[in-house]
């Protein structure tokens with residue numbers, strides 16, 4: 732099956748694996764931890780948030796821009812093949828993201844999405860995370 736992947740699919744998968752394993756999530760966790768907040772990982776909460784703060788009723792999702800169709804340069808980069816396939820996939824992700832965020836709203840929880848493209852400026856990100864968690 733793997734051999735039939737297009738270059739686009741493969742690199743998209745690699746991006747996904749990388750982000751799942753390590754970098755973006757880890758960076759956000761390190762920041763949050765360094766700021767002294769306690770959180771839980773990979774909970775069974777709706778949409779499987781990357782970080783969960785039950786007592787505060789808050790969750791954080793770290794989203795890859797391509798996969799979740801972010802309105803930025805990374806998210807707008809069009810795939811070179813199977814355009815329809817990716818468009819459907821990304822549209823489905825966005826629909827699910829919207830449902831998940833509605834779910835938390837209905838339950839009285841707050842939900843923060845950190846985008847891959849926002850990870851470069853860790854100082855700014857740290858301030859955002861802090862004001863979200865303290866609000």
Ligand SMILES: [Zn+2]
Nearest residue numbers: 796801803848
């Ligand atoms: Zn982005």
